[in-house]
Amino acid sequence: MYDLLLVGAGLYAGVIADRAKKAGKKVLVIERRDHIAGNMYTEKREGINVHVYGPHIFHTADKKVWEYINGFAEFNRFTNTPVARYKDEIYNLPFNMNTFSRMWGVKTPEEARKKIEEQRREMSGKEPSNLEEQAISLVGRDIYEKLIKGYTEKQWGHDCRELPAFIIKRLPVRFVYDNNYFNDPFQGIPSGGYTQIAEKMFEGLELKTGTDYFSDRKSFDNIAERIVFTGMIDEFFDHRFGELEYRSLRFESEILDTDNYQGSAIVNYTEREIPYTRIIEHKHFEFGCAQGSEINPKTVITREYPLTWKAGDEPYYPMNDEKNNGLYKKYTELAAKERPEVFFGGRLGKYKYLDMDKVIAEALADAKSLGLD
Secondary structure (H helix, E strand, O other): OEEEEEEOOOHHHHHHHHHHHHOOOOEEEEOOOOOOOHHHOEEEEOOEEEEOOOOOOEEEOOHHHHHHHOOOOOEOOOOOOOEEEEOOEEEEOOEOHHHHHHHHOOOOHHHHHHHHHHHHHHHOOOOOOOHHHHHHHHHOHHHHHHHHHHHHHHHHOOOHHHOOHHHHOOOOEOOOOOOOOOOOOEEEOEOOOOHHHHHHHHOOOEEEOOOOHHHOHHHHHOOEEEEEEOOOHHHHOOOOOOOOOEEEEEEEEEEEOOOOOOOOOEEEEOOOOOOOOEEEEHHHHHOOOOOOOOOOOOEEEEEEEEEEOOOOOOOOEEOOOHHHHHHHHHHHHHHHHHOOOEEEOHHHHOOOOOOHHHHHHHHHHHHHHOOOO
């Protein structure tokens, strides 16, 4: 009945859908949730575009990807400048001269370099064997203790000494007074939210939300020549070799009767004792606190709580350690052997965390592999 069955309606599936549509293919899209757009889904609350599944800031150094996504929405000039809160102290992120000046009272790059070098000496000549040692070898003890340790342990659910060093192999450290979190030249958020992008990508295709592939997989397996599956690859094979591990998230949102709650779109809470990792104030993504008569008297905030993933939870971050990567490899080998007509893609199908620009780049490349260019 169809040339292609798309399982999932997130960003990766959207790009494949767009290419398939342009190639004249007959496509059916099914989505387990009751909405499209996956984790980049946004919805209006009190006139504010709320990032329902956590903040999504589009950034890329790939001009072709930037031009592609701009074909679906107009982007604003949002620049990600989060802050970190440790007890009653506020620090700029990523680590830059504003951070170092607040931490140690230094004024110049030379003073900051000397301070970091002094603190790194405890790791002198030692190869880091865990995340704690890796962090200290990069930025020293003070920054690690205040801005990395508690946040990371909440995010991953383990003591930093139990986590592999590769998680923070590279930490952005800048000896300039610049709070721009990303180095990418193209950055912004679509004016009007992300959901409109998915709507345009899937426009004109047969799409069913609230439809679980596993509820009638026998029928779905025989409905199209090819399947693009963007769910969990281990679930597809009934966890034959065991479950892949993920970290999950829980979100608590509330509407407040104030025009400006925290003065920033994102504030990270780096103490281990505070259970959430950050508070998002959504109106700041689209300049909702601008001065003048258009100011919105209300705001929407969301607290983000990391969780150990269990069946039924949404999987957000793959645990790409040696054990899980080995397990994923077994599933890819099984897929090639038993289900060559199924193409596994996206964050869950490929079991790796991907920024949105990388999702698009991979989907465009995969579309060519599927003969959709």
